[in-house]
Amino acid sequence: MSRNYESLHDPNAEYTMRELSAETMGTTGARGGGRDVEITDVQTTMVDGNFPWTLVRVYTDAGVVGTGEAYWGAGVPELIERMKPFVIGENPLDIDRLYEHLIQKMSGEGSVEGVTVTAISGIEVALHDVAGKILDVPAYQLLGGKYRDEMRVYCDCHTEEEADPEACADEAERVVDELGYDALKFDLDVPSGFEKDRANRHLRPGEIRHKAEIVETVTERVKDKADVAFDCHWTFSGGSAKRLADAIEEYDVWWLEDPVPPENLEVQEEVTKNTVTPIAVGENRYRVTELRRLIENQAVDIVAPDLPKVGGMRETRKIADVANQYYVPVAMHNVASPIATMAATHVGASIPNSLAIEYHSYELGWWEDLVEEDVIEDGYIEVPEDPGIGLTLDMDAVEEHMVEGETLFDEA
Numbered sequence: 001m002s003r004n005y006e007s008l009h010d011p012n013a014e015y016t017m018r019e020l021s022a023e024t025m026g027t028t029g030a031r032g033g034g035r036d037v038e039i040t041d042v043q044t045t046m047v048d049g050n051f052p053w054t055l056v057r058v059y060t061d062a063g064v065v066g067t068g069e070a071y072w073g074a075g076v077p078e079l080i081e082r083m084k085p086f087v088i089g090e091n092p093l094d095i096d097r098l099y100e101h102l103i104q105k106m107s108g109e110g111s112v113e114g115v116t117v118t119a120i121s122g123i124e125v126a127l128h129d130v131a132g133k134i135l136d137v138p139a140y141q142l143l144g145g146k147y148r149d150e151m152r153v154y155c156d157c158h159t160e161e162e163a164d165p166e167a168c169a170d171e172a173e174r175v176v177d178e179l180g181y182d183a184l185k186f187d188l189d190v191p192s193g194f195e196k197d198r199a200n201r202h203l204r205p206g207e208i209r210h211k212a213e214i215v216e217t218v219t220e221r222v223k224d225k226a227d228v229a230f231d232c233h234w235t236f237s238g239g240s241a242k243r244l245a246d247a248i249e250e251y252d253v254w255w256l257e258d259p260v261p262p263e264n265l266e267v268q269e270e271v272t273k274n275t276v277t278p279i280a281v282g283e284n285r286y287r288v289t290e291l292r293r294l295i296e297n298q299a300v301d302i303v304a305p306d307l308p309k310v311g312g313m314r315e316t317r318k319i320a321d322v323a324n325q326y327y328v329p330v331a332m333h334n335v336a337s338p339i340a341t342m343a344a345t346h347v348g349a350s351i352p353n354s355l356a357i358e359y360h361s362y363e364l365g366w367w368e369d370l371v372e373e374d375v376i377e378d379g380y381i382e383v384p385e386d387p388g389i390g391l392t393l394d395m396d397a398v399e400e401h402m403v404e405g406e407t408l409f410d411e412a
């Protein structure tokens, strides 16, 4: 008998949830006996990528090990360590219940916001990998099957001279022609004079003209070859955001991302409703509850959740379902290793309203080496048909790129 139901349930209740699920819902796996599987361990290792990727492994007594990933954040590995006792002994097939269990336990242990949700996300992704392997189905099948066989990837581009329109256009052309992407993103919160007094959030006329010139130069250069989005990282006032969105309207960008700070939903809504340029928001919000408000208030044209931060695969799916009711497409924010990137690909495959997924590591050189499989080809990710997430960590590569002081995962 597992030991962590008490907190979720009336201690006087006659049945534990496991008994209920076994008797009334039938969690038996396709291979039979799946309901008898128990989680035996949870381990993390940090890899020094373009961000510190937090890889998570869930071990089971069936010999099946699942790999997940949490977005980086101070204290995430420690939080996962603290959550370990809440999942050991539990059935890894009860993904939803374990997610709610962790949320509920952690609300008493600190909070269910920020890095706590990030840490839970890493475990949740690993549970999908475990469940897929035990049930012998790819993870997208656990989410209802697929709408598409491949996911479009957009490349987050950088140059040393990020404020030089021609340098940005050169890089856009290179990424399209040499790396094969047909979707790109550039930063637009680049030096335009504004940074001398960033605190007032107001864009001076010359700054608007400079930013519009970057947008014009880049979009003209890759016209008919790529869609281009621009990211502002929560920098401008509502008024400046509207002026900027209007100034670039004629260049028909894919989207303008995070033009205003995240705290004030009314300002966000005002900007989105009063501009034609599509506005994308979402990467720094947590759980369906927070993103739901953005979507229901029609404060976003495109929603951009970060899967290994927002709550994991089913939470992203729930966000996409709310978005779909408002005809809002999903462009998944992603700065992760191949593990969470592929987890997001399974979710993107399983929803109708998927636009694309981000790739943030093209300058790294060894991103794909972390796993044995090929991941991105010609700007697209093929949805894997192997059980679970469908990737195998290359342990030599993990060891080579591990953050100093980390230890490698135990063997299965």
Ligand SMILES: O=C(O)[C@@H](O)[C@H](O)[C@H](O)CO
Residues within 6 Å of the ligand: 156, 231, 233, 283, 333, 334, 335, 358, 360
């Ligand atoms: O959309 C993006 O890729 C950016 O907002 C990155 O997440 C940010 O620079 C990380 O600190």
Ligand SMILES: [Mg+2]
Residues within 6 Å of the ligand: 231, 233, 257, 258, 283
């Ligand atoms: Mg962004």
